[in-house]
Amino acid sequence: MIGNLKSQTNIQTQVNTKKKRKSLSSEGKWGLLMISPYLIHFIVFIAFTLLASLYFSFSSYDMLNPPEWVGLENYNKLIQDPVFWKSLKNTAYFTILFVPTQTILALILAVALNQSLKGLKFFRIAHFIPVISSWTVVLYVADAIFNPRFGLANDLLLKFGLEPQKWLNDEHLVIPVLVLVAVWKGVGYMMVIFLAGLQNVPEDLYEAAEIEGAGVIQKFRYVTVPLISGTTFLVLVLSTITTFQAFEQIYVMTGNSGDITAAGGPNNASMVLMLYLFQQGFAFLKMGYASAIAWILFIILFVITLIQVKLQKKWVHYEK
């Protein structure tokens, strides 16, 4: 009898699961209802716009007239466009300089400010202030240093008997200068993330290491680094994404008086993908072309993040 019942319920559940595929269970409905505000937001403002931009990337669209399907034309043009390749190269260069510099510096600062120092809070705040300042404010600070006429940097060079430089107007220096300023502005934020990671490292591990006779460097290398590797991974992914999307800084620092068509100079030496996209789309009304750039940018970021995720298995340890 009991066995019979069991087989009956078995059949029942089988039927149920079959039904489930057709219509949602009551729990599923509840679930959908609960997430509906976000779902609607997602469909209207994310999925729809994503699909629209995908469609635009295959069409000729000047915003003022309806888009016209042109197939792969935009992507073909993109491949032959030297400025696109240059901005891709510049973006990569910017990232390669920026990500390691900022990450290492943020880690050093975090370790330093994780000690029991006098005035610790002051130093932490001091490093965080650039993070909350707007790029326009940062621009003025940077200008005080890198202004070719009145800046401190050239004063220093002259004092040591060196040639003054054009900084932001020098094709070879413009990206390093931009990176330097970006690190100055961004390092505080990453430092805070590292600080949180550092504070999660259990004290007893350090004690154990000390008993084993480990010095400061060994403790850092064999305790701190592996235990904050999860944080380091997060910092790396975040900084890579932000540099690929760098726009405001370059727009403000290389343009004149907010003129978008003037940004990215000299001679496109600081033209990065986001800036090029914006210029093509909003200043020159080539929205289809701009959408194609956006999708290429998306694919690149997606691949890089995938690689980072794959690689993390090799070096990132999460505490179980």
Add this chain to the structure above:
Amino acid sequence: MSVKRLSKLMAVLLGVFMLILSGCSQKTNQEGGSDSGSSSKTTEITLGFYSSGSADKKMNEIIAQFEKEHPNIKIKTQNAPYQQFFQKLDTQIAGGNAPDVWLSDGVFVQKYAERGAAKDLTELINKDLNKDDYYGLDFNKGPEGKYWAVPQGIQIAALFYNKDMFDKAGVDYPDESWTWEDLKKAGAKLTIDTSGKTADESGFNASSVNQYGLTFFNITEGWMTVLKSYGGGVLGDDLKKSIVDSPENKEAVNYIVDGMERGIFTDPSDLQAFQSPMSPFPSQTAAMRIGIYARVLAANETGVNYDVTVLPKGPDGKRFSPVIANSWIISNKTSDEKAKAAWEWIKYWVSEDDVQKQWAELGEAVPVKKSVANSDLFLNSGDKPKNKQAFLDSFDFAGTLDVNAVWSEWVKVMGDNLNRAFLNETTVDKALENADKEVQDVLDEFYNK
């Protein structure tokens, strides 16, 4: 509450949401449809303009006055600072809810016209405006001879000079006899390095200049003016062909590069040192500038002792003054009734003496109506510069900046190439050869698809 009732509620909510969405998108169409019926009821039009500070206030006053005199037209305004205004405008046109009439920078008129966003005003202008009464109508005419906009205020360039600097250096003030070479010669005496030497003395250091002879920036107040007075230019008459690689342009660019090498003219990297590329003249770091009319505002604000004269002649006696007619455009998508109301506004703006006078008092632009521009109110307002007549005289040899639908794009390509020559990163010949090709590419992409 049961799941069934809940999901019903959800469906209703979704329905309401959809209704709101569709309501948003249909609103403009419905308005257009119902408006075209009767003419006695009030018409509401949207007017877009870019402005800041005092201009903003004045514009609203004039609008209020217009509404009082035209009780059946109501104006809803939409304004923002320059950059934001145009970004928003393009998105609005894309979304099908552009203002019915808007103020466009003169260099963008063709961008809207050739893409079908601007209404053809040829008939209305022929019917209602006496063209001889106004400056600048022809500057908005496309190569096909149609009028796309009506000027709101005119920007035309003249040579600004700092009297104190000329007096100190003992150099005669510029006048209409000057050629560009004369300007450079005088400029050399007015260019002073950090050790106090002028550019025509030996031992002058061109890389640490304290005071420049001429500040030189970008297209309008820079290269286009020189190129055209040397007989060159960028686009041919149909505005679809590049004429960049010409002997006249070479001569002109060589003239500019020489001036920059000698430190007399500001080069693009010199300008980086200033808060804005516009600031050398008002901050008294340059003795002369090529300046459009609006530049008097900054110069008056900082109290420079200056005056203006017509721009110098080229080697063959040719003169050129760049002009930008910032203009009213009527949206091509608006209903007939709204277009009529918008046209009333434009007519009011250009033909009413009172409006023209009020706007002239702001001192932002040369008035569109000739009778007002030639009156004491504009010419002898008491504000500097004294010789405002020079701006009006310049209309005799004024021309546009070869404005077409892809103006911003070719200006960038041209400017990038010229800047490389200005900074000695390439030769003048190569810069022009390359610019010629790249400008043509931009033109072909739009005109010969």
